[in-house]
Amino acid sequence: MMQHLNVEPEELLAAARPQNIPTFEQFMPLVRDAAPPASRVIYHAYWNTIVTCWGTRRLHEPTPRDVDELYEHVRAIAQRRRNHADGGSAVHHTYYALQRVYRLAVDQGILSSRQDLMARVPKPRKVKSRRHALSPQLYQEIVQTAVRTGHDPRLDSLLLRFHLETAARTGGALGLLLQDLDPDRLLITLREKGTLRFQPVSRTLMQALLDLAEERGVSARTSPLLRFPDGRPLTRRRYQRMWDRVGKHVKAVEELSISTHWLRHTTLTWVERNFGTAVAIAYAGHSQWNLWRGSTTIYVKASLEEVATALQVLTGERHPLALVGSWTVEADDVHPLQEAER
The missing domain is CATH 1.10.443.10 (Intergrase catalytic core)
Structure with a gap:
């Protein structure tokens, strides 16, 4: 029956025990510890934003629509630097920050590959650079x-x-x-x-x-x-x-x-x-x-x-x-x- 439905046994177990799936607030320290030092510096602020917005939600709960709403929130609060591009860089960093969260959750068996939210979220388009050679x-x-x-x-x-x-x-x-x-x-x-x-x-x-x-x-x-x-x-x-x-x-x-x-x-x-x-x-x-x-x-x-x-x-x-x-x-x-x- 499960083969006919193309469902793995561990997916049924995970779905049956959603209370065992941690919240973003609970899981984020593990994400930080598993990341290389350089990545911690790059994604620190974005992981903080994810916890602020989704802290009490469990990893399997957000949808692609929620990610789009998170992008808009990040774009709105993005620090306006001299070389900003309307928050486009912040959205890209948020995408990769979330990708690290879900990749670790799948690697540790907390989520199945089917529950990997970022597998269903397309990568944001890269903002075209306005740079050119100086005279x-x-x-x-x-x-x-x-x-x-x-x-x-x-x-x-x-x-x-x-x-x-x-x-x-x-x-x-x-x-x-x-x-x-x-x-x-x-x-x-x-x-x-x-x-x-x-x-x-x-x-x-x-x-x-x-x-x-x-x-x-x-x-x-x-x-x-x-x-x-x-x-x-x-x-x-x-x-x-x-x-x-x-x-x-x-x-x-x-x-x-x-x-x-x-x-x-x-x-x-x-x-x-x-x-x-x-x-x-x-x-x-x-x-x-x-x-x-x-x-x-x-x-x-x-x-x-x-x-x-x-x-x-x-x-x-x-x-x-x-x-x-x-x-x-x-x-x-x-x-x-x-x-x-x-």
Whole structure:
């Protein structure tokens, strides 16, 4: 009979004992304990919201319609940051936060796979990014404003140069350690989104990083390199304050919600146009080929030397790992660092 109905015995047992299924309030501590540290940071606020809204409900009770209503609630209370997209990012994070809850419940046998709510909820559409490459003129205005209006102009200038040259994410900069600098080969080690890669840098940037470390008392090789003047490690809030400050003086920064990620976009756009998709993907440190599909991509991954070559042309400074030869770029496609050298 059960085979005819396509029902498993454990599903009947679970349905017969709904009182044994925990509430969200009871189950959430287990979800937090099972999550990796990075995920706890990302989803902490969203798990709190789920408990606030559904705390006394049992895991099997919400419906897809309830999830839609939760999305609207999250969208309404989403913190309005400069780069917000009408709560779209908050909705995406809520989806993944719920997915972790139900995945653990199924793995522990608390719910059957048929009771997995998120298996019936489609993934929200990703909000289209409004970012684009910054013009050399706008970048220079940003740098000049940051240096003129801040209390730590040296750090402001270094952060902007670091992210524009390396196309590193904010997390990559915050995770940079003194031991990650290789002055001989002009390489730094970046840790981003669970990946690790070597990124070529110019001698100018390498020296600026070494000088900052010495000035701010970074001596232990495993210590964070980027620090406040008083020696405290940098935080994401330091970036937010810088962009908020610049936005009060540069109209485009405020209107477009320009952030550090725009610098990454600027450099990767230039690399892709002048050195191709393979080099741009390697420069970005992407672990997967998001732009191409098919088996051909297995054979066209760019080397570290090719990335160093792109950097050499971009900065106008000789890099020890760059390939021997000459390269030309489009006359009308000038990178902000090239404009600064003119």
